[in-house]
Amino acid sequence: MKRNVVVVLAVIVALGVIAWAGVANYRKRKADESRAKQPVIVLSKASDPGSVSAGGDETPPFKNPLENKQAPQFTLKDTSGKKVSLADYKGKAVVLDFWATWCAPCKVEIPWLAKLHDQYASQGLVILGISEDDLDPDDKAALFKQKQEISESATKLGINYPVLLDDANVAKPYGGVDALPTTFYVDRNGKVVAATIGLVDRDEIEANIKKALGGGEQAQKGQS
Amino acid sequence: MRSIRVRVATILLLAASLAGAQKLPWESGDAQTTKQFVKFLYPEQVSIAANQDSVVELHFAVNPGLHINSHTPHEKSFIPTQLIVAEPQGVTVGPVDFPPGTDFALTSIPNEKLSVYTGEFVVRAHVKARAGEYLLQAQLRYQACDAMSCFPPRRAPVAVSVVAK
Numbered sequence: 419m420k421r422n423v424v425v426v427l428a429v430i431v432a433l434g435v436i437a438w439a440g441v442a443n444y445r446k447r448k449a450d451e452s453r454a455k456q457p458v459i460v461l462s463k464a465s466d467p468g469s470v471s472a473g474g475d476e477t478p479p480f481k482n483p484l485e486n487k488q489a490p491q492f493t494l495k496d497t498s499g500k501k502v503s504l505a506d507y508k509g510k511a512v513v514l515d516f517w518a519t520w521c522a523p524c525k526v527e528i529p530w531l532a533k534l535h536d537q538y539a540s541q542g543l544v545i546l547g548i549s550e551d552d553l554d555p556d557d558k559a560a561l562f563k564q565k566q567e568i569s570e571s572a573t574k575l576g577i578n579y580p581v582l583l584d585d586a587n588v589a590k591p592y593g594g595v596d597a598l599p600t601t602f603y604v605d606r607n608g609k610v611v612a613a614t615i616g617l618v619d620r621d622e623i624e625a626n627i628k629k630a631l632g633g634g635e636q637a638q639k640g641q642s
Numbered sequence: 643m644r645s646i647r648v649r650v651a652t653i654l655l656l657a658a659s660l661a662g663a664q665k666l667p668w669e670s671g672d673a674q675t676t677k678q679f680v681k682f683l684y685p686e687q688v689s690i691a692a693n694q695d696s697v698v699e700l701h702f703a704v705n706p707g708l709h710i711n712s713h714t715p716h717e718k719s720f721i722p723t724q725l726i727v728a729e730p731q732g733v734t735v736g737p738v739d740f741p742p743g744t745d746f747a748l749t750s751i752p753n754e755k756l757s758v759y760t761g762e763f764v765v766r767a768h769v770k771a772r773a774g775e776y777l778l779q780a781q782l783r784y785q786a787c788d789a790m791s792c793f794p795p796r797r798a799p800v801a802v803s804v805v806a807k
Binding site: 519522523524525550567 | 711719720748750751754785787788789791792793794795
């Protein structure tokens with residue numbers, strides 16, 4: 419009799435646990451569904467607000483998530499292992515170009531950036547290429563190879579500015595950077611004055627560089 | 643009688659623990675939460691002869707306006723399309739045949755040809771299974787671009803019910 423009571427109690431407890439697990443599972447699924455429904459980063463080109471998105475759906479035009487905000491600080495290593503911080507370039511206009519070796523449109527834009535770097539470096543322009551290629555920190559041999567491939571690609575493209583390896587997900591505070599190239603233009607005061615997603619024409623890049631170079635100057639004059 | 647009761651309780655407790663912990667394979671990683679640019683179309687179910695090599699044709703569609711690298715991109719640094727298969731016990735998936743890519747050039751670099759898939763394409767997987775019913779799960783790893791930008795590699799979930807008789 420006593421044994422029967424124990425078994426019945428065990429079954430009741432088990433049924434309770436099943437019910438609880440079912441409710442927990444249902445709540446988790448609902449939460450996952452709701453997360454999945456959240457809007458993803460907009461992908462259309464900055465200069466083409468009416469364009470159809472990559473997914474074939476109509477999406478709103480790209481809006482710079484950091485417009486007139488301070489550029490998020492970061493420290494990353496370049497391809498030679500040297501640490502580079504955004505703070506190192508205080509007082510300079512900085513272009514942050516997120517790219518990857520597998521990104522064909524990036525390869526169109528990068529040679530333009532290299533030439534513009536030559537043209538405007540004397541006026542205080544710094545360009546930092548931030549590679550979004552996958553890195554495998556747990557596999558030393560693979561990591562070495564990955565860094566080598568990024569370095570080779572940078573050389574082949576004629577990159578004449580530092581290439582940083584985004585092993586710290588710096589892209590996240592910059593809005594996630596879901597499409598490449600994504601470029602941010604930071605003025606001399608560290609404020610983001612422009613940003614573009616996707617390949618844009620050379621004139622637009624140059625105009626944004628001038629904005630970054632000039633915007634800070636004006637701001638500095640205003641402060642003095 | 644006692645042993646039956648104990649077994650029932652054990653099964654119920656086991657079921658309870660599984661119900662809480664169960665996570666379907668396609669519910670993990672980027673396959674579930676990331677917007678996909680490639681969709682697995684069909685088949686949902688295939689019947690094959692048990693213990694014999696069979697070909698299962700997996701149909702996919704790339705979203706309009708996009709292309710993905712073929713299985714054999716022209717450039718080393720480009721990410722090939724691959725099928726990653728989790729073989730259930732009793733099933734082996736042999737070679738997977740990918741279609742050849744189509745040459746495609748961005749208007750900004752017309753001389754550089756890319757090898758890509760656009761629209762619908764079919765991947766042929768060689769499958770052998772013992773008699774039974776299985777859920778064959780896989781992920782198509784791809785890297786998509788449009789004319790102006792590229793997106794990080796993603797994995798599209800694939801699930802096919804395989805009935806081997």
